[in-house]
Amino acid sequence: MISGSERMKTAIGDPFEEYMESLPAGDRAVLADFFLDFDSRCILAKAEKRKLRGDFEKAVLYYVNSGLSLDRALELLDPVNLGGFYARPAALWFPLDDAAKIYPLSMKPGSMSVFRLSVYLREPVAPELLQMALDFTIRRFPSFATTLKKGFFWHYLDTAKRRFQVSEEADIPCRPLKVSKSGSPAFRVLYWNRRISVEFFHVLTDGSGGMLFLKALTGEYLRLKGLGPEEPHLWDLGENPDREEFENAFARIEQSPSSSGFMDRAALQMDGRLSRNRPCRVLHFKMEASQLRQAAKSHAATVTVYLLALMFIAGKAATDELEGEQSIQVPVNMRKFYPSKTVRNFSLYCGVRLPVDMITYIDSMTEEISRQLESKGSKEAMNRMLTGTERLVNSLRFVPLAVKQPVARLIYGFLGDKIFTNTLSNLGAVQLPDWMAREIEAMDFVLGTAISNRAGCSLVTVKDTAMLSIAKLTADPSFEEKLYELLSRDGVEVKVEGSELYEG
Amino acid sequence: MKVEITYPKLGRRRRVKGKLIKAAGWTLLLAAFVCPVVNLAVGGKAWSLIALLGLYMLWTLVLSPDLVEYNRISQFIKLLLSSCLMLALIELLIVPGWAAVVVPIVGFGGLIVCAALFFSDMERQRQNMLPMLSLIFLSALGSAAGLLWLKPEIRWPLAVMGLLSLALLIACAAALGRGFLIEFQKRFHIK
Numbered sequence: 172m173i174s175g176s177e178r179m180k181t182a183i184g185d186p187f188e189e190y191m192e193s194l195p196a197g198d199r200a201v202l203a204d205f206f207l208d209f210d211s212r213c214i215l216a217k218a219e220k221r222k223l224r225g226d227f228e229k230a231v232l233y234y235v236n237s238g239l240s241l242d243r244a245l246e247l248l249d250p251v252n253l254g255g256f257y258a259r260p261a262a263l264w265f266p267l268d269d270a271a272k273i274y275p276l277s278m279k280p281g282s283m284s285v286f287r288l289s290v291y292l293r294e295p296v297a298p299e300l301l302q303m304a305l306d307f308t309i310r311r312f313p314s315f316a317t318t319l320k321k322g323f324f325w326h327y328l329d330t331a332k333r334r335f336q337v338s339e340e341a342d343i344p345c346r347p348l349k350v351s352k353s354g355s356p357a358f359r360v361l362y363w364n365r366r367i368s369v370e371f372f373h374v375l376t377d378g379s380g381g382m383l384f385l386k387a388l389t390g391e392y393l394r395l396k397g398l399g400p401e402e403p404h405l406w407d408l409g410e411n412p413d414r415e416e417f418e419n420a421f422a423r424i425e426q427s428p429s430s431s432g433f434m435d436r437a438a439l440q441m442d443g444r445l446s447r448n449r450p451c452r453v454l455h456f457k458m459e460a461s462q463l464r465q466a467a468k469s470h471a472a473t474v475t476v477y478l479l480a481l482m483f484i485a486g487k488a489a490t491d492e493l494e495g496e497q498s499i500q501v502p503v504n505m506r507k508f509y510p511s512k513t514v515r516n517f518s519l520y521c522g523v524r525l526p527v528d529m530i531t532y533i534d535s536m537t538e539e540i541s542r543q544l545e546s547k548g549s550k551e552a553m554n555r556m557l558t559g560t561e562r563l564v565n566s567l568r569f570v571p572l573a574v575k576q577p578v579a580r581l582i583y584g585f586l587g588d589k590i591f592t593n594t595l596s597n598l599g600a601v602q603l604p605d606w607m608a609r610e611i612e613a614m615d616f617v618l619g620t621a622i623s624n625r626a627g628c629s630l631v632t633v634k635d636t637a638m639l640s641i642a643k644l645t646a647d648p649s650f651e652e653k654l655y656e657l658l659s660r661d662g663v664e665v666k667v668e669g670s671e672l673y674e675g
Numbered sequence: 676m677k678v679e680i681t682y683p684k685l686g687r688r689r690r691v692k693g694k695l696i697k698a699a700g701w702t703l704l705l706a707a708f709v710c711p712v713v714n715l716a717v718g719g720k721a722w723s724l725i726a727l728l729g730l731y732m733l734w735t736l737v738l739s740p741d742l743v744e745y746n747r748i749s750q751f752i753k754l755l756l757s758s759c760l761m762l763a764l765i766e767l768l769i770v771p772g773w774a775a776v777v778v779p780i781v782g783f784g785g786l787i788v789c790a791a792l793f794f795s796d797m798e799r800q801r802q803n804m805l806p807m808l809s810l811i812f813l814s815a816l817g818s819a820a821g822l823l824w825l826k827p828e829i830r831w832p833l834a835v836m837g838l839l840s841l842a843l844l845i846a847c848a849a850a851l852g853r854g855f856l857i858e859f860q861k862r863f864h865i866k
């Protein structure tokens with residue numbers, strides 16, 4: 172029995188209790204049933220369960236304060252959306268895919284391969300609903316609901332049954348994730364004004380897999396906002412995950428008779444003092460996709476080739492070196508060669524390389540860039556690289572992690588990203604259903620910065636908005652200023668958004 | 676080029692912790708250089724090896740913690756193993772004749788603490804089983820080797836350590852059931 176004064180204290184301290192107190196008996200009974208249903212679907216540890224229940228309470232209050240009826244609020248928040256995820260003990264575990272194996276081996280304090288995907292909505296984000304959206308979405312991505320663990324020979328991902336938290340953005344983008352504690356996730360969901368961002372440690376997924384997650388999360392958020400369809404959308408969150416969605420898709424590919432290595436000559440680096448903050452600035456060039464395509468067409472090039480040409484010229488403007496070669500890393504999505512539903516890593520990369528002398532005018536470079544992209548990014552070339560990767564992984568599989576780790580860190584630290592000057596990762600045009608497209612203004616994609624490359628560029632297009640993001644590792648603005656100048660000269664209107672310079 | 680700021684303002688970032696760790700790292704490195712030099716200069720027993728191990732312990736346990744699997748069991752075992760190594764070094768280099776008894780006592784004490792850490796929060800700690808399995812394996816191996824070579828009158832702590840490690844292994848297997856085999860599968864996979 173709760174005494175009158177105790178009840179008063181609870182009511183004053185807890186807005187939800189206060190709300191409950193204010194309800195007529197019938198509504199109170201409905202809410203009690205609702206939470207009974209919740210209880211039957213959640214076997215998390217006490218503290219986690221309390222937090223998850225708190226999410227529901229906050230969301231109910233959000234709805235009620237927005238003028239929605241309690242019935243409608245409970246309908247939207249139906250605990251059936253939790254599925255069995257929180258009701259069953261952890262059972263799954265995932266060996267790392269071939270591309271992911273290097274990331275935990277090479278990470279160091281303050282340095283981790285993290286990338287970020289964001290979506291810009293038309294209205295400010297409601298954190299209460301975003302949290303619920305995450306609570307409902309995560310069950311559909313079991314390979315994300317994991318924590319990184321050490322095996323005797325390799326790292327692996329072990330299921331972590333817990334409540335995953337969204338938080339307000341308050342730090343540098345793509346900062347390393349703390350994956351060391353028991354159950355700590357390898358991704359984070361952030362919000363800021365109208366933006367929802369997800370930052371992933373690369374062990375989990377690549378840009379394409381991450382985009383699927385962001386789309387599913389945003390779709391669920393919009394449904395909770397009452398802006399999405401009631402019936403299943405995008406990924407049916409109620410469906411059981413398909414085995415193919417978290418397979419190591421590399422393993423399905425037949426090995427090529429020959430293999431290619433990862434070594435190459437050191438490439439020229441842009442100048443500018445390396446910042447201690449990684450990245451020290453994030454910039455987004457917001458452009459009309461049609462204008463960008465038109466500009467590329469005027470140089471008889473695709474958007475990727477055109478942007479690569481601009482990046483070579485801008486890179487040249489950002490260094491005083493007069494000799495050497497610039498090389499730009501271009502990730503290649505293997506799904507275009509081998510259709511796969513996997514949400515894990517399934518991309519490799521190639522490098523487009525030009526001597527400084529050759530970097531002059533856009534038109535003089537596009538043909539060579541196209542040729543290199545076509546040959547180095549071809550299915551055969553990727554198969555050779557994959558074969559090289561597979562052979563390396565196989566040769567190391569019986570070497571204990573305790574031996575592999577320091578050696579890998581040493582080699583990675585020595586080679587690092589020296590063979591590249593920059594990166595351009597183009598996620599392409601994101602397809603959205605109409606109801607989602609109406610609510611989404613733009614998207615961006617930010618690459619976690621490398622070791623010595625002063626910039627990393629990435630592009631994503633949604634509707635008619637192309638967002639070129641630049642993650643900087645130096646305060647020197649030469650690169651982005653030249654890029655801006657070149658785009659403007661070609662008639663592309665660029666609106667520049669981004670972060671302040673994180674220095675000091 | 677005008678930039679519209681669309682990220683939260685952070686102001687000047689404080690990096691006190693990073694700076695302290697960096698300063699401590701350089702101090703340790705200096706100490707690691709000075710100790711052997713002083714030891715060589717003044718001669719005598721090789722105490723500098725013990726100092727070096729102490730510096731290493733300080734670095735790995737306090738200043739540069741693990742990036743993956745930083746949990747109470749793994750940290751305790753790291754401390755335990757390096758302490759045993761430290762004791763063995765002290766015996767070898769400074770005061771001989773006691774470690775064969777003391778190290779196994781520390782070892783079986785450690786096994787008991789480990790078991791308490793594991794069974795007090797099994798649901799979460801089952802994910803942290805590899806360090807404990809390594810300790811069990813090392814204890815069993817050390818115990819078997821010691822029982823073969825050491826004098827009978829100082830064998831008892833080794834026997835206790837060996838029995839405790841076996842008991843802990845059986846208790847884990849019994850408590851986790853099929854989960855124990857699955858944990859093994861995860862920890863020793865080669866895929």
